[in-house]
Amino acid sequence: xxxxxxxxxxxxxxxxxxxxxxxxxxxxxxxxxxxxxxxxxxxxxxxxxxxxxxxxxxxxxxxxxxxxxxxxxxxxxxxxxxxxxxxxxxxxxxxxxxxxxxxxxxxxxxxxxxxxxxxxxxxxxxxxxxxxxxxxxxxxxxxxxxxxxxxxxxxxxxxxxxxxxxxxxxxxxxxxxxxxxxxxxxxxxxxxxxxxxxxxxxxxxxxxxxxxxxxxxxxxxxxxxxxxxxxxxxxxxxxxxxxxxxxxxxxxxxxxxxxxxxxxxxxxxxxxxxxxxxxxxxxxxxxxxxxxxxxxxxxxxxxxxxxxxxxxxxxxxxxxxxxxxxxxxxxxxxxxxxxxxxxxxxxxxxxxxxxxxxxxxxxxxxxxxxxxxxxxxxxxxxxxxxxxxxxxxxxxxxxxxxxxxxxxxxxxxxxxxxxxxxxxxxxxxxxxxxxxxxxxxxxxxxxxxxxxxxxxxxxxxxxxx
Amino acid sequence: xxxxxxxxxxxxxxxxxxxxxxxxxxxxxxxxxxxxxxxxxxxxxxxxxxxxxxxxxxxxxxxxxxxxxxxxxxxxxxxxxxxxxxxxxxxxxxxxxxxxxxxxxxxxxxxxxxxxxxxxxxxxxxxxxxxxxxxxxxxxxxxxxxxxxxxxxxxxxxxxxxxxxxxxxxxxxxxxxxxxxxxxxxxxxxxxxxxxxxxxxxxxxxxxxxxxxxxxxxxxxxxxxxxxxxxxxxxxxxxxxxxxxxxxxxxxxxxxxxxxxxxxxxxxxxxxxxxxxxxxxxxxxxxxxxxxxxxxxxxxxxxxxxxxxxxxxxxxxxxxxxxxxxxxxxxxxxxxxxxxxxxxxxxxxxxxxxxxxxxxxxxxxxxxxxxxxxxxxxxxxxxxxxxxxxxxxxxxxxxxxxxxxxxxxxxxxxxxxxxxxxxxxxxxxxxxxxxxxxxxxxxxxxxxxxxxxxxxxxxxxxxxx
Numbered sequence: 001x002x003x004x005x006x007x008x009x010x011x012x013x014x015x016x017x018x019x020x021x022x023x024x025x026x027x028x029x030x031x032x033x034x035x036x037x038x039x040x041x042x043x044x045x046x047x048x049x050x051x052x053x054x055x056x057x058x059x060x061x062x063x064x065x066x067x068x069x070x071x072x073x074x075x076x077x078x079x080x081x082x083x084x085x086x087x088x089x090x091x092x093x094x095x096x097x098x099x100x101x102x103x104x105x106x107x108x109x110x111x112x113x114x115x116x117x118x119x120x121x122x123x124x125x126x127x128x129x130x131x132x133x134x135x136x137x138x139x140x141x142x143x144x145x146x147x148x149x150x151x152x153x154x155x156x157x158x159x160x161x162x163x164x165x166x167x168x169x170x171x172x173x174x175x176x177x178x179x180x181x182x183x184x185x186x187x188x189x190x191x192x193x194x195x196x197x198x199x200x201x202x203x204x205x206x207x208x209x210x211x212x213x214x215x216x217x218x219x220x221x222x223x224x225x226x227x228x229x230x231x232x233x234x235x236x237x238x239x240x241x242x243x244x245x246x247x248x249x250x251x252x253x254x255x256x257x258x259x260x261x262x263x264x265x266x267x268x269x270x271x272x273x274x275x276x277x278x279x280x281x282x283x284x285x286x287x288x289x290x291x292x293x294x295x296x297x298x299x300x301x302x303x304x305x306x307x308x309x310x311x312x313x314x315x316x317x318x319x320x321x322x323x324x325x326x327x328x329x330x331x332x333x334x335x336x337x338x339x340x341x342x343x344x345x346x347x348x349x350x351x352x353x354x355x356x357x358x359x360x361x362x363x364x365x366x367x368x369x370x371x372x373x374x375x376x377x378x379x380x381x382x383x384x385x386x387x388x389x390x391x392x393x394x395x396x397x398x399x400x401x402x403x404x405x406x407x408x409x410x411x412x413x414x415x416x417x418x419x420x421x422x423x424x425x426x427x428x429x430x431x432x433x434x435x436x437x438x439x440x441x442x443x444x445x446x447x448x449x450x451x452x453x454x455x456x457x458x459x460x461x462x463x464x465x
Numbered sequence: 466x467x468x469x470x471x472x473x474x475x476x477x478x479x480x481x482x483x484x485x486x487x488x489x490x491x492x493x494x495x496x497x498x499x500x501x502x503x504x505x506x507x508x509x510x511x512x513x514x515x516x517x518x519x520x521x522x523x524x525x526x527x528x529x530x531x532x533x534x535x536x537x538x539x540x541x542x543x544x545x546x547x548x549x550x551x552x553x554x555x556x557x558x559x560x561x562x563x564x565x566x567x568x569x570x571x572x573x574x575x576x577x578x579x580x581x582x583x584x585x586x587x588x589x590x591x592x593x594x595x596x597x598x599x600x601x602x603x604x605x606x607x608x609x610x611x612x613x614x615x616x617x618x619x620x621x622x623x624x625x626x627x628x629x630x631x632x633x634x635x636x637x638x639x640x641x642x643x644x645x646x647x648x649x650x651x652x653x654x655x656x657x658x659x660x661x662x663x664x665x666x667x668x669x670x671x672x673x674x675x676x677x678x679x680x681x682x683x684x685x686x687x688x689x690x691x692x693x694x695x696x697x698x699x700x701x702x703x704x705x706x707x708x709x710x711x712x713x714x715x716x717x718x719x720x721x722x723x724x725x726x727x728x729x730x731x732x733x734x735x736x737x738x739x740x741x742x743x744x745x746x747x748x749x750x751x752x753x754x755x756x757x758x759x760x761x762x763x764x765x766x767x768x769x770x771x772x773x774x775x776x777x778x779x780x781x782x783x784x785x786x787x788x789x790x791x792x793x794x795x796x797x798x799x800x801x802x803x804x805x806x807x808x809x810x811x812x813x814x815x816x817x818x819x820x821x822x823x824x825x826x827x828x829x830x831x832x833x834x835x836x837x838x839x840x841x842x843x844x845x846x847x848x849x850x851x852x853x854x855x856x857x858x859x860x861x862x863x864x865x866x867x868x869x870x871x872x873x874x875x876x877x878x879x880x881x882x883x884x885x886x887x888x889x890x891x892x893x894x895x896x897x898x899x900x901x902x903x904x905x906x907x908x909x910x911x912x913x914x915x916x917x918x919x920x921x922x923x924x925x926x927x928x929x930x
Contacts, residue, residue, distance in 0.1 A: 064859075066863075066868060067859040067864030067868060069863075071810040073807055101853070102854070289802070290802060291798045293802055293807060293810065320867040321854065321869030330755075333752070333755040334755055336536070336757065337759070340538075340930060342541075345536040345758065387899075388898070389567070391902040391903055392528065392902040393902075393903060394530060394531060394532040394533035394906065394909065395908070395910050398533050398534075399532030400532075402756065402784075402785040403531060403781075403784075403786045404786030404791050406788075407872065433853070434851060434856060437853075437856040437857040438858060440857060441856070441859065443474065443481060443850070443858045443861055444859065445480050445481065463805065464805075
């Protein structure tokens with residue numbers, strides 16, 4: 001686990017320097033010119049070294065429906081997703097591998113998987129995803145997706161009387177599954193952390209949130225949830241609580257420095273202040289927010305208010321890729337149209353910091369991860385600057401963030417262990433993975449979702465369409 | 466130039482079929498199951514065949530500054546661009562090759578190069594770009610970028626008195642260059658067309674537009690221009706003409722069925738009606754419009770008004786890539802946040818039609834290009850559906866448009882000539898191109914542009930910043 005990268009380009013201040021980087025026992029122990037070689041020697045010439053990024057919100061099993069979901073807003077899209085989501089453990093395994101590989105090959109060394117659970121096989125689903133991530137070697141934050149209300153409860157009722165099916169699993173049984181998951185799988189020092197992760201205010205009772213908070217306190221777990229992804233959820237919060245979702249989540253104590261909140265599209269200025277005061281982290285999923293027509297999250301306002309922001313791909317049914325560099329690019333430049341004053345726009349260097357240190361802060365690991373500094377864990381990515389997509393040579397970080405890099409990840413290390421070398425994942429057989437994904441699927445075209453047909457008239461009516 | 470693709474997936478109605486495709490002398494002559502092999506046999510198994518896309522607006526030489534341009538709005542960005550643009554013919558050649566290669570490897574078989582000319586070497590610049598495109602074999606529409614007013618004239622004066630340097634080359638001399646260009650290089654049947662291409666209302670006199678219209682009529686040339694890319698240009702048009710730019714361009718006769726207009730971000734509903742009535746084409750450059758903070762073009766309105774829309778990457782200093790699939794993806798999903806009614810959103814199949822037939826219409830070649838039909842020219846792209854980024858198998862066009870495909874172009878043909886095979890460009894040595902781009906450049910960081918420093922106070926004042 002010891003190695004020395006010789007002559008690699010690293011960002012310093014507003015410029016770059018060619019340095020050597022020594023890693024011993026998974027920790028960066030020196031960054032300077034002309035260092036002795038400790039352990040194996042890695043040639044860093046014409047390469048750029050950066051801290052690994054965080055894919056800070058995804059749902060790995062959505063990979064099975066990428067490319068085929070209709071163009072629909074979240075509430076109807078979810079109905080279609082659930083109508084065609086017959087998961088089995090083999091599929092859970094393959095899509096977790098696929099998510100890990102695509103994340104790694106686009107600069108990510110950590111993934112937060114808001115993991116869809118197979119009903120009745122909750123622990124097996126989690127065990128399967130954990131196994132996949134351990135095989136690849138990516139740092140994984142597994143956040144089992146839990147709720148205790150049924151799908152239709154997530155749509156505002158408007159002036160109408162709506163009846164919802166009760167959710168199939170009682171709240172306390174769900175919390176018991178999560179506690180057992182923590183006992184079995186929460187091993188941060190081995191690169192696997194469990195998060196408490198209620199779906200969001202739209203499908204969760206206060207009792208479920210309270211149970212998650214209790215587990216978070218008891219085991220020092222990070223917290224993860226969707227928050228105000230759509231206009232419909234903004235309406236729903238008012239119906240449900242008589243205040244904004246953020247006000248309610250603060251009141252019940254869900255927001256703190258260990259809390260990452262996916263989407264955050266429809267927040268008021270007062271809500272933004274609350275996120276800042278509670279030191280919560282926003283996970284920006286720009287591509288999913290566009291694809292589902294959710295809106296443009298007010299990221300520049302978050303940054304001005306001192307709210308920590310990082311990036312996620314979101315599940316591949318709403319993006320439909322796990323290319324983290326794409327999410328970082330679009331998540332940066334998208335906001336230039338929201339503020340005429342270019343002095344507020346996100347620069348490529350700021351985007352890199354959001355994607356690395358921003359993720360580490362949200363996952364309560366900023367003391368160990370997120371920057372190139374002596375004493376930090378070696379979660380590192382080295383990019384090949386001789387790739388056509390990063391030429392001609394100008395500003396390497398500008399090219400990486402604003403261009404469309406492909407095949408640029410030469411090497412990646414997690415906790416000092418090399419898991420990508422010469423542009424290939426070394427820990428699993430990716431060709432075999434491709435073959436398995438091929439064999440487990442069929443080409444087809446749009447399908448008709450019975451649930452969409454059923455709930456669409458109410459949705460259109462309550463949204464004024 | 467004759468070949469038969471066996472067993473390739475092609476889109477039919479709302480589904481797909483596995484067919485054979487015969488091409489003889491550059492023309493598609495049959496599409497059906499179980500055809501005899503004419504010419505060479507191509508294996509289409511597990512591949513998708515689509516008409517080639519159009520990269521319908523770019524500036525090839527901007528590749529030299531990609532990745533390094535500051536985060537600035539168009540008017541200031543242009544000042545920085547011009548301060549650091551010492552072009553020579555070698556650079557023109559290499560960046561045209563690079564633009565062609567990146568376009569081809571992301572599904573494009575045609576490129577519209579709004580080509581920056583080296584002052585005093587205008588014809589040489591054009592000859593150099595033409596040579597590069599002929600070597601690669603991509604279909605090229607070379608649109609020499611001309612203007613007859615100097616840079617500062619492109620910024621509204623507001624209430625102030627502004628003096629502008631006269632432009633260095635007289636209007637008639639510029640028009641003479643273009644006419645000579647047409648005589649020497651306009652050979653549509655050989656895959657090289659010349660367009661008349663005034664920069665836009667912000668830097669061109671009516672005399673220059675009139676001269677371009679005359680050349681267009683005389684030689685049946687298509688017309689190309691930037692249009693209302695920024696809020697500043699909207700203001701400027703009112704100052705300059707006392708009406709919108711579209712009203713003015715219609716009045717002087719620039720708009721017709723051969724006219725493609727890049728950007729079109731700030732148009733009124735009345736302007737949109739004019740584009741529809743004149744059968745003008747909008748070239749949507751979504752990434753550049755985000756990067757420069759220009760705004761979101763009202764593409765859904767254009768489509769509803771029956772205006773033809775196609776996609777461009779724009780120059781690589783404002784995007785900063787030439788990945789056409791990225792422009793198509795973002796140019797589709799971006800608009801879902803502009804209209805709550807998802808029934809208006811662009812579907813992946815519609816996006817493919819915009820990128821292919823939409824481009825062909827705008828370039829007055831819809832009778833010859835833009836769809837998979839018998840009798841059309843064989844500008845074709847075949848995608849490898851076993852690539853990890855297009856797996857698992859769902860809807861191939863959905864995966865291609867909404868995913869983040871990389872290395873998926875297996876083969877490409879222009880006018881029946883194969884120029885990409887097994888994922889590699891066959892006509893030029895791309896490794897040598899990479900080496901040349903590397904050798905002609907240096908890594909560096911942000912620079913200070915003297916012109917930006919000079920004009921920024923006026924820009925901020927007139928834009929209310």
